[in-house]
Amino acid sequence: MDVLRIKGGKRLEGTLEAPGSKNAALALLSVVPMVDGVLELSNTPEVSDVRIKTDLLAEFGVKSTWREGSLYLDTTGLHFAEPDESVVRPIRTGFYLFGPLLARFGRAVLPMPGGCKIGARPVDFHIKGLRAMGASITMQNGCYVGSCSRLEGASIYLDFPSAGATQHLMATATLASGITTIQNAAREPEVLQLADFLMAMGARIEGAGTGTITIYGDGLLKGINHRVPSDRIQAGTYLLAAAITKGDITVTGILPDQQVALIEKLRECGITVTEGHDWVRVQASDRPRQVRVKTVPYPGFPTDLQQPFSALLTLGHGSSVIEETIYEQRFGHVEELQRMGAKITTNGRYTFIDGVEKLTGASVMASDLRAGAALVLAGLAAEGETTVGNIHFIDRGYDRLVENITALGGDICRVNDPGRQVAP
Ligand code: EPU
Numbered sequence: 001m002d003v004l005r006i007k008g009g010k011r012l013e014g015t016l017e018a019p020g021s022k023n024a025a026l027a028l029l030s031v032v033p034m035v036d037g038v039l040e041l042s043n044t045p046e047v048s049d050v051r052i053k054t055d056l057l058a059e060f061g062v063k064s065t066w067r068e069g070s071l072y073l074d075t076t077g078l079h080f081a082e083p084d085e086s087v088v089r090p091i092r093t094g095f096y097l098f099g100p101l102l103a104r105f106g107r108a109v110l111p112m113p114g115g116c117k118i119g120a121r122p123v124d125f126h127i128k129g130l131r132a133m134g135a136s137i138t139m140q141n142g143c144y145v146g147s148c149s150r151l152e153g154a155s156i157y158l159d160f161p162s163a164g165a166t167q168h169l170m171a172t173a174t175l176a177s178g179i180t181t182i183q184n185a186a187r188e189p190e191v192l193q194l195a196d197f198l199m200a201m202g203a204r205i206e207g208a209g210t211g212t213i214t215i216y217g218d219g220l221l222k223g224i225n226h227r228v229p230s231d232r233i234q235a236g237t238y239l240l241a242a243a244i245t246k247g248d249i250t251v252t253g254i255l256p257d258q259q260v261a262l263i264e265k266l267r268e269c270g271i272t273v274t275e276g277h278d279w280v281r282v283q284a285s286d287r288p289r290q291v292r293v294k295t296v297p298y299p300g301f302p303t304d305l306q307q308p309f310s311a312l313l314t315l316g317h318g319s320s321v322i323e324e325t326i327y328e329q330r331f332g333h334v335e336e337l338q339r340m341g342a343k344i345t346t347n348g349r350y351t352f353i354d355g356v357e358k359l360t361g362a363s364v365m366a367s368d369l370r371a372g373a374a375l376v377l378a379g380l381a382a383e384g385e386t387t388v389g390n391i392h393f394i395d396r397g398y399d400r401l402v403e404n405i406t407a408l409g410g411d412i413c414r415v416n417d418p419g420r421q422v423a424p
Contacts, residue, residue: 004388004402006379007411008361012247014408016238018254019399020045021231023163027194028228029053030096031171032062032073033104035201037223044071044228045399048392052090056097059083075223082109085142089114091396095123096164098146099172102135108146118368119327125165129156133169133176153178153217161186161297166213167194173215174203180215187211188298189258193229200224232258233304234398235280237373240305241405242282243271244312244381249408250281261301265291265309269316287355290318295326307333307374314342315381316355324349332367333374339364340378340386361386366393373398380410387417 020043028041029050044050046066054064054071061077080101088094092113101108113123123144127137130146132154137146153176158165166186171194173180185191187209195208201221206214230253239259242249243266256263256275263273263280269288274281291313295303303326313320314337324330331346338344339362343354361384366372372394379386388394391414394401405412 001389001417002391002414003417004376004379004391004394005413005415006361006376006386006388008359008379008382008384008386010245010380010410012241012245012249012380012405012408012410015250015252016404016408017252018230018235020228021190021193022047022049022397023233024190024193024231025050025228026053026091026093027096027167027190028197028226029057029073030093030168031100031194031198031221032057032075033060033078033097033100034171034175034221035073035075035223036220037075039073039223040070040225041073042070042225042227045231047397047399048395049091049397052087053093056083056087056094059087060101078104080105080107085111092121092164095126095144096168098126098144099130099168100175102130102146102148103151103172103175106148109143111143118330121327125158125160125162126168129154129158129165129169129182130172132156133172133180151176153180153215155181155183157183158185160184161211163188163190166191170195170205170208170213170215171198173217174198174205174221175219176217178217180217182213182215183211185211185213186297189229189232197226200226230254233302235259236262236302236305237308237377237398238404238408239266239280239282240308240312240377241380241408241410243269243284243288244315244377245410246284246286247408248281248283250279252279254278254280256280260299262305265293265301269312288312288316290316290320290355292321294323297326303327303330304370306330307370308377310334310344310351310353311337311374311377313353314344314356314359314378316353318355320353320355322351322353324351330368330370333371336364336367336371336375337378340382342378358383360384363387364389366390369393369397376401376405376412380405380412389417
């Protein structure tokens with residue numbers, strides 16, 4: 001199996017253009033069955049989650065081609081299918097095809113989704129919303145089986161502002177007849193980005209990016225050329241790389257407005273952050289100060305940066321506390337960071353960190369995507385060599401990680417290590 005080998009202690013410096021967003025791209029790909037013709041998605045990140053999603057779309061006859069950094073999707077040969085568990089289970093957003101398939105074919109059969117093991121991650125809000133739109137959905141042999149004669153606009157209230165349920169229901173409603181409102185909708189930038197995409201293809205949506213979204217159901221969407229927006233989480237990870245290596249990194253192509261929680265927490269740590277219209281620069285020269293962090297839905301501190309931020313705080317002054325309110329099991333990084341000398345423990349949804357002066361290189365294993373990112377950051381700052389295993393998790397969401405870190409002056413390479421096992 002491949003591993004990442006990192007020689008720590010180098011100060012990372014330079015400028016990096018943020019790659020395309022994994023989560024935005026996955027949301028755009030979910031609506032492909034509702035599109036008529038050919039779509040071009042430029043700036044699509046070349047990460048494994050996107051490849052898995054295009055493999056899943058292929059089951060329905062969607063042809064995907066990569067050309068000069070763009071992903072082309074041709075729906076001319078679209079047909080109904082009942083994909084096998086093996087193509088749906090690896091990613092959670094495989095399930096977000098359910099509504100679009102119902103809207104297009106009047107039926108859908110999909111196995112329960114999987115994804116990183118960071119909590120229970122049910123899809124009850126999705127099911128409730130689709131039922132409100134008139135779908136009949138049952139569970140048979142581990143698969144959701146849905147049917148409808150025509151989806152109808154509905155009034156939907158989400159018990160929690162779920163990014164995925166908001167995206168899934170908003171997209172599906174564009175093909176329902178009549179008006180749909182989603183109350184307590186997620187305000188994540190990826191929701192607004194999906195709405196922009198749907199509107200560019202002919203949908204009518206109001207209020208995306210706020211807590212109430214109104215969708216005016218209409219006909220099929222028309223294929224367009226569209227640029228996948230930049231990834232705020234990959235961007236945030238590189239900004240944290242500057243902070244943890246006492247470096248100086250500018251990430252371009254991002255909106256500082258979408259990074260407010262991270263920027264303000266870094267400033268609270270005593271780290272210098274400057275920003276312009278479409279860039280953020282982090283300059284660090286000292287260990288971070290202790291802080292309290294609580295993950296909450298956007299615009300609060302993102303759960304996807306909780307583990308990478310923990311890595312930074314292991315090298316802080318004093319005692320920091322992180323409360324994870326979104327996922328009950330997003331703590332796979334903790335034990336691995338302990339191997340590197342971090343004083344970090346968890347209790348329930350809390351992580352307690354007593355900052356140490358230095359981390360030391362060790363052999364560690366990623367348990368999920370962002371835990372992997374946390375271990376890479378720790379490895380970059382640690383004394384000596386760190387080997388990160390299970391990097392298929394990191395490949396899910398970081399585009400050209402090794403090349404990017406190398407360009408910033410880090411010493412990292414991907415090597416084959418046949419002795420390392422992949423965790424289940
Ligand atoms: N939830 C339910 N029922 C549902 C849907 C969600 O209880 O039907 C719960 C979840 O279990 C979780 C909370 O609501 O506790 C939030 O989940 P949400 O639906 O907002 O998350 P998601 O759409 O499944 C996306 C990102 C995640 C990111 C979250 C929050 C994608 C592909 N994934 O997940 O990204 O953490 O929003 O911002 O867009 C990652 O990139 O590492 C990642 C996990």
